[in-house]
Amino acid sequence: MMNNKSFFRLVRGEQVEAQYIEQQLEEYKRNPLIEGLPPILNKEEVFNKIINEPAYSNGERLLKENLRIHCILRLTDYVEPLTTHLDLERRISTMIRRGYVGRNPTSINHLKFINNLSDMKKKHDNSPIEEKLLVLEQRNSFASGFSLIGMSGIGKTTAINRILLTYPQVIYHTRYKDEEFYHYQIVWLKLDCPLDGSLKSFCKSFFKEVDNILGTRYFDKFGSNKTSLDTMVIHMVHIASLHTLGALFIDEIQHLSKAKGGPELMLNFFVTLVNTIGVPVVPIGTFKSFSILQTNFRQARRASGYGEIIWDRMKNDDEWNWFISNMWKYQWTKEESVLTDEIREVIYDETLGITDRAIKLYMLVQWRAISSGKEKITIQLIKKVSKEEMRMTKPMVDALRNNDIDKLHKFDDIFLPDIFQALSKVEHDIKLKGDIEKIRFQQKKISENSLMEVLEKIVLWLIDGGIEAQLAEKSAEKAINKLSYKEELSQLKKEAMALALNTNEKTTSLRTKIKNREAKYAKNDLRQMFMDAEKNKVLVYEILLNEGVIKDPMNEFFGEGLIC
Template sequence: MKNMEKMNENIEIPINEIEKASYKSQQLKEYENNPFIESLPPIFTEDDVLDHFMVNPRISQQDKSGEVNIRYHVLKRIKSFVQPLPIHFEVERRLSTLIRRGYLARNPLDKTFLERIRLLHELREDEKQAHKYIEDRLNYIRSTADSLSIIGISGIGKTTAIERLLLMYPQVIKHETYKNQMFNRTQITWLKIDCPYDGSLSTLCKSFFKAIDDILGTHYLEKFGYFNRITSTMLLYMTSLASLYGIGVLVIDEIQHLANSKNEQEEMLNFFVTLSNTVGVPTVLIGTSKAQQLFKGNFRQARRAASDGSIFWDRMEKDSEEWELFLETLWNIQCLKEHTELTEELETVFYEECQGITAVAVNLFILAQEQVLFDDNNVQEKITVDVLRKTSKVDLKIIQPMLKAIRNNDFKAMYKFEDLMINLDELMINHKKNITYEGRVKAAMKERLNTLEYKREDKIKNLCIELTALGIFTALNSKDIRKIVIDVVDNNPSDVKENEIKLEIIQRAMEMNQKKYNETPNKECKGRKLSLLVIRDAALKNKKHPYDYLDKNGYISNPLIEFY
């Protein structure tokens, strides 16, 4: 145990992964005096989730007027489009609670935390037999960890949502002192791994060791995961590391792969239960509809592995407000010379061809515009019903059987495509009715869009003022400066640092300023301010000090006015 703790203290963490612990006061009493909880960001609001989730790529007017081959590349920006939906808020609330409540019984200042580590160390001494009685030895230690399962069709956005939510938390936090006392510990807030395709428990353990090595620079895979190490021993070391580093939540994606392993399926499910109920680490299991077999069979016996319930993530319904807002927002990101208005007919056909599946909708929208760009017969460059149908038929040909099964509610056919099947039982259908797009969330979304536009205009205005105030771009007028600023702002993501934006604007302004000077005939320069060399020569010729001539021509500022 001492060796493991020493390893924790002296660990070298890549500088871009580490965050020094900053302890915050807690609104809830049960979260106080726990450094693992106090070092987390404050509990997020809906506005925080909106700010973090919304990715609305900008396509400027200049982009739309570019060459076809350039616009083909610009269209790929749409792939990063993310629209906040009601289910994102639900998942965020669950995840936020899972992490914090999981730490309640794992307070590193509490003696039970050290007791858990001590017992795990003792179990490792008898690593060949320990897996048989690990639960009995640790069972008396309290656990507050819950687990959550997220089940949904492929392409609906489960993994994207979880990853964006996890990134709202620092992954690694380094503690040094807490309340003026030495507290040297490394905390891993979250860890995400994929369930191996063959459902192998051994491969899962190795993925766990590698994930820790990747973020901490350790060598646990080499030390604990060598090829002839038995699985039960690796599981023991896995639980030790999870406890030692205070892992806030373990996310395991592609859980449906577990169905491919008949021999280790039950052992892995039991391990998830042990990890949650005994070691105290919350787990989130993510999978496609195929994973429902686990819930209905062995997984029902181990239902504690989903103690915080399950979220069934279905496609958006045609008449729902969430689909309406999703499509309206997506539809505005066009790269065609003529903007196509979203008519009721277009909306109907678009839904028919994507069936409310997020990934299919985004790809269909991109591919339809590509179809228009390279169609010589489409002079107007507009998205039409025929374009949508042709794009779906040709470019989405491989998934047409699946889409047809969903479109026709053909349950028999859906069973052939388990990854797309979600409405298997009444529980899921009832749950779907509960996920309505609340009016306040929709209003907040629209307000957010307006706020983004306001922030953009305010940003452009301030940058224009700053650029003009430099006084060095004498060949540029206010329209030139505004054009440069708008172009740079619109072609950079909103999260780019302001200093980088300013640098690019100044560089562009210098280039345009020089270009205008070079294009201007000499006779047009007579009315402008004389260059410094000409002023100097004129002063010397008249036996005057150059300072007087510089002052006369407006190159010398009054220091009192300048600084006060």
């Protein structure tokens, strides 16, 4: 199923051979599933893992229009860490590790549990699936899940994906504590809830995804339409246990509203996964899924042990200002447009803090500015593009702006029910907010220090190459502004030297022109007389005397007939 390479890219995540890390917490020790995970990240490391800055060079402003249009598309991958990202990563980090406590595959209890599941698969009684799985609830499970709820376009899926990719998806164990230990560990699995909301369709998706990452054939064996739902569920539980699934993430959970007979069957199954085999479950959905999750899933103490993250749109505060200021740097119009307070306010008014909408509006505005030939971003252009290019979502934004409750109920994907109004007011944890502002300040200082370090290296290199100090500094600054200080140092040096030499050449040429230029003055102009004397290599005195500008002192005082 796997080759012997220690590392290679899978369809959705990474697959690695286990490298065990000694744990500091007692409950995490002597468990290969936990020791094989990456180190627990601090806030600064989380920030650097999540941030995704598009490639950018100020020199790209000089590219042709068609190329710059493509450059703007890089903004679709832009991710700026927010306080919610830190909260989300912390919960996932804790949830996965706590879920593995009590599921040690080297223990006798785990082997007994797997054997019980195998025996259950062989039984052909007609008892309900819930009764069959109840036998397994005696297991000591430490697993808990949580829910992630937010409006469309707020960044839920992107955030989950960025955090999950800080973990390998599969860890291959071969030896632990000097003993053979062959085991395929699936750290995380992320599936979309089926459009029809059926549990049978969900089981099929599970089999397919496991096959994709392990090269197995579970779908062929258990995913047939002829296979009963109970049989599928038993096999899914067995596979999740066999490969010690760390956490199961189900996106688009609002699709459960379309399930025949209601969402209870699927939700009960998720609760069973948590309670019986210890797999944490994280449903992810829009506000439409509130009414679904607040019944079965939220009432299950263990299933929702980590609570809920209510991800609402951004407020018009410091975090919004930081987000827009960083996004604004990625600008490909020929003329640089400065981000003013007025522009920042207009963007918020047109997007109301919905990050996906803000990024797309910024992209559309740049496209319009470039294609129209005006090459400048203005308040008028932002409003015009928003009105013309984002008409379909305008009613939703207007309802949000005016806090029109009746209209908001029509957009159940964005409406936040009254029962959770209190949660939305405190969604930004003060401590996390302070932490991320501190990290941002540190990141800014690091960037400034890096810039000065690069500038200094280029200047010294130019001076060593014979360039005058003042010119070296100016040329280095121009090169960095043109290419960005993150460009390869060799390229920056090359650009700076070219600029310096070009400046020297122009200066020399100008001096030569000035020197060679023949000024045209009147014949009796003193400046012309001085130039004539220099040209004919005679004394200026003689020229002045011959032109009658000065008198001969001998004749003046002694007369013309004086003979010495």
